[in-house]
Amino acid sequence: MTIETTDLEFAYEGEPVLRGVDFRAAGGEVTMLLGRNGAGKSTLLKHLNGLVEPDDGAVYVDDERVTYDDASLRDLRTKVGYVFQNPDDQLVAPTVEQDVAFGPENVGVDAARRTREALETVGLSGFDDRLCATLSGGEKKRVSLAGVLAMDPDYLLFDEPTLGLDGDGCSTISAVIDALRREGITIVVATHDLGFALAVGDVLTVLEDGEIGYRDATISRERAAEFGLRTFAFDGY
Amino acid sequence: MHRTLESVQVASRPAIDGPLKVYVSLLALVLVVASPNEATRLGALASFSALALDAAGRHYLRLLGPPVAFLVPSLVVILAVTGGGEVVVRVWLLEVTAEAVETAATTGLRSLAALSVMAFLVLSTPVPELFAALRRLRVxxxxxxxxxxxxxxxxxxxxxxxxxxxxxxxxxxxxxxxxxxxxxxxxxxxxxxxxxxxxxxxxxxxxxRCYDGRMPTVERTNEGYAPAAVVLGVLAATVVL
Incomplete structure (x- = not known):
């Protein structure tokens, strides 16, 4: 089970964002995607979920090339879940239950059971009837994660999952990622939080100017600084 | 306001719930408008006020406030301008006739009865749930x-x-x-x-999350068949009798 891109090229309004990216996330691994602001992390994640079509190159999921017709996109998005950076952009329904059930309803599976299980996984059982607008930032983040988990994906893409979360929120996200890894789900996390990346990730991939600049299980302080990553993780913060 | 109303809708626990609530309310509304008997409207006003108060408490009275504020002056105008029949009250130049009283009473009762039905529906039904019921009605x-x-x-x-x-x-x-x-x-x-x-x-x-142009709606299960049967039974009986 792998998700990969070969020679991926993408430009936004004539400005190159991805320049021949060969990205690979292997089955059951947690791949941390690091890089400066504007390095192309979110754009790469959107390619992996089919939200953006490459100008050139290809995306492969389970060795099958992604095509962009409706049926293939539906298959792709059922397999590859995407948790957005800002939960306010992701929550589409008034109540927690309706929002978490949104994906399963779209693909026609047992929405009630999936919703219940997903809310349990993120520790929000009993929140079904709560209005999304009245939740705290951390709770919204967990609801948006539950909305993706309810689709039972094989691959999970997180865009800045720890952004704006307190210690408890980060621990919940780490625990969920750990549990999903044990279930064999392949996870890609775009983050600026190097401490989180080192603690949770199996592989660190750094995007630099739209290209893969680094890929290894760990990274030194000097290399991290070279890539413009926050190095608090090495300084004992 | 949208959040306030939405909070009330989500927090409400109506005695009749699910798509059944929408169907009962729509049917009651038809009976209120079409019935030749005032008893139907009185029955609807009493039963749906009870249902709305049970589901949303004081929010029912708050919701009724603005429409009633419009209704009262309208009824005063009806009393003042409708002629015909015996004069029952005379205040200076203003004469209120028996026909005016009857028209005002019928209009007032019909409006209040319809308002109580709609208030019950509005206070206990989040918008997606309402549309889920309409979808089942083949809209x-x-x-x-x-x-x-x-x-x-x-x-x-x-x-x-x-x-x-x-x-x-x-x-x-x-x-x-x-x-x-x-x-x-x-x-x-x-x-x-x-x-x-x-x-x-x-x-x-x-x-x-696989949205393909069709908005999915979470449907609630039907609850409260017994109160629904009682309410509709009473209203139907007042139409026939």
Whole structure:
């Protein structure tokens, strides 16, 4: 089970964002995607979920090339879940239950059971009837994660999952990622939080100017600084 | 207001719930309007007021306030201008006839009965649930989807307004009347762009979860067959008797 891109090229309004990216996330691994602001992390994640079509190159999921017709996109998005950076952009329904059930309803599976299980996984059982607008930032983040988990994906893409979360929120996200890894789900996390990346990730991939600049299980302080990553993780913060 | 009403709807625990609640309310509304007997309207007013009070408590009375405020002057006008029949009250130049009293009473009762039915429905039914019931009633899918989409659009617009107003207030944007006008102008300008951008991001999020143009709706299970049967039975009996 792998998700990969070969020679991926993408430009936004004539400005190159991805320049021949060969990205690979292997089955059951947690791949941390690091890089400066504007390095192309979110754009790469959107390619992996089919939200953006490459100008050139290809995306492969389970060795099958992604095509962009409706049926293939539906298959792709059922397999590859995407948790957005800002939960306010992701929550589409008034109540927690309706929002978490949104994906399963779209693909026609047992929405009630999936919703219940997903809310349990993120520790929000009993929140079904709560209005999304009245939740705290951390709770919204967990609801948006539950909305993706309810689709039972094989691959999970997180865009800045720890952004704006307190210690408890980060621990919940780490625990969920750990549990999903044990279930064999392949996870890609775009983050600026190097401490989180080192603690949770199996592989660190750094995007630099739209290209893969680094890929290894760990990274030194000097290399991290070279890539413009926050190095608090090495300084004992 | 949208959040307040939505909170009430979500928190309400009506005795009749699910799509059944929508069908019972719609049927009752038809009976209230079509029945030749005032007893039907009295029955509807009593039963749906009880149901609404049970489901939403004091919010029922708050919701009734504005329409009743419009209803009362309308009834006064009816009393003043409707002629015919014996004069029952004479105040200076104003004569209120028996026919005027009857028309005002019928109109008032009919309005209050219909209001109580609608209030019960509005206070206990979140919009997506209402459309789920309409979908089951074979209302064309494009009407339901479009309505849900418009509803979502309104929510985005209100959320964006709220965000912009808070951001402006935090930097003294409403400190005096002149600033208030300037800020409102700025907020209005940003609102359209901001809402469109936000709507685009929400659309992206929906597509990421397999949205294909058809808005899914979570349907609640039907509850309260017994009270529904009692209410409809009483109303139907008042029509026939």
């Amino acid at each position: 064309p899918a494009f009407v339901v989807d479009l309505s849900l989409f418009v509803y979502r659009g309104i929510q985005i617009l209100l959320a964006e307004t709220d965000r912009l107003r808070t951001a402006a207030a935090a930097r003294l944007g409403y400190v005096d009347r002149r600033t208030q006008v300037r800020t409102t102008k700025l907020v209005a300008g940003s609102l359209l762009v901001g809402s469109l951008e936000r709507a685009e991001r929400v659309d992206e999020a929906m597509r990421a």
